[in-house]
């Protein structure tokens with residue numbers, strides 16, 4: 001004991017660490033920041049640390065080669081000691097980080113903590129948000145399975161819509177003009193070297209700014225920010241009523257962070273890492289690249305936007321959102337901070353959450369995708385086992401109708417439900433519609449024989465409410 | 467050599483400052499050229515398209531539907547493994563006429579499937595649909611499927627292995 005203490009005193013004397021760090025750790029913070037409302041930023045930091053630790057561990061085993069990464073992932077998941085848990089933690093840690101970054105940002109926005117003098121806190125946070133999103137995407141790509149390969153292609157195609165430089169950016173993402181040997185090495189370099197290095201820099205900067213400008217006090221309605229005297233007011237208040245950050249406020253961060261980390265660990269043990277898809281073979285076309293849950297809303301957005309303007313939405317949409325976030329503190333850096341006096345801020349947050357959850361809910365079911373696995377209509381549903389009615393029903397199964405249309409609960413959801421189509425359209429109208437298509441339906445005039453057509457029409461005309 | 471007064475040492479100081487900054491910048495640029503050049507190389511260097519045999523002429527039925535053919539892409543690296551594979555939809559129109567489409571949807575590149583019964587290509591991602599001539603039938607694709615050149619050579623069907631088609635504006 002004595003020896004340890006002496007050793008520490010010697011070490012501290014030569015390094016001066018406690019003198020350098022102590023005052024920072026114990027710096028005074030406004031008493032109303034020592035609440036459970038202020039734990040999300042630190043929890044994000046803790047999950048980041050978890051990502052670094054688990055990521056480095058995975059890099060001990062992972063092989064960043066286009067041909068072998070898949071096998072090494074299988075090896076990590078099924079054969080190495082604790083590999084499954086480490087991969088699971090890295091995966092769920094990423095989910096948690098995205099979630100916490102979102103909460104942290106909403107909270108800062110709602111309480112207008114981005115106002116004077118913390119504009120740069122916000123801007124460095126926006127950069128961190130962008131970096132985190134890129135980490136999420138590249139992370140899904142280095143999980144080098146079928147979805148990863150096709151997601152890379154979809155990303156390259158989106159970038160391809162950028163005016164003038166689109167083709168170059170697409171090739172930059174693919175690492176050439178096709179997916180292949182170069183693609184994964186590059187994605188790996190982004191995911192484990194480039195972006196993490198930037199994350200370290202900006203997290204450091206972000207934390208430095210928190211110390212430099214002080215933790216933003218919880219806002220009171222009717223106490224607007226005035227750049228002329230805010231700093232003096234803040235300093236006076238902290239001097240008078242402030243409490244030391246460590247440990248008076250920090251213990252709540254530790255408790256919440258502990259809960260978050262343990263939750264991730266438990267989920268990693270119970271649920272484990274996400275199932276690897278089929279191997280990353282670009283010639284295997286039985287793929288439907290749906291991204292991880294936190295990008296599903298964007299996936300739905302891509303499917304639902306009107307094709308005429310999709311290039312603009314795809315390219316300028318994210319750019320505009322980024323720019324707006326970036327400029328926010330310059331749009332208003334003074335005045336009321338309390339959400340009670342900023343109904344618009346509350347409305348914007350509510351609207352954003354509502355539209356993201358809405359898109360998310362639709363994205364999960366993807367009704368716009370043809371359902372290639374739809375169960376064929378049965379004799380009971382068709383209502384006949386021979387004759388034109390039955391033949392029409394079978395044609396409905398075989399000619400692709402079923403992939404997009406539901407009848408009596410079976411089939412895809414891309415087009416309208418045809419269970420009672422006989423009540424809405426007569427035989428002539430049905431014939432016309434099948435022949436010519438329209439309203440986003442292909443015309444089948446060129447592919448159906450006369451007999452098939454009349455059978456189909458007879459079958460569809462018989463779909464009536466009893 | 468006075469450090470305290472006079473305009474002389476101010477100029478001297480400025481000189482040191484400028485030299486230091488200039489040296490740092492020059493070193494950064496010198497090192498930066500090969501680094502950035504190396505990272506950007508994939509967008510500058512284009513592999514030549516190459517003909518790849520995808521099967522014997524007789525293995526495709528005249529007037530049959532589209533068949534998926536696999537081939538090795540334009541720039542296979544030794545460590546590409548299975549990712550060097552590419553695919554196309556191929557159909558024999560007549561004795562010596564073949565037509566081939568990219569499997570990549572012209573919308574955002576997802577793999578389209580040929581549905582024989584419907585005589586349509588369907589895309590799983592956002593519901594793009596194409597007719598058998600590759601033109602858009604429904605959904606978001608801004609243009610038809612990309613066609614690949616095909617030729618018959620010595621009783622073999624050959625396809626010009628090309629880059630993944632990127633729809634640009």
Ligand code: FES
Nearest residue numbers: 571573574589594
């Ligand atoms: S990628 Fe085919 S419809 Fe979007």
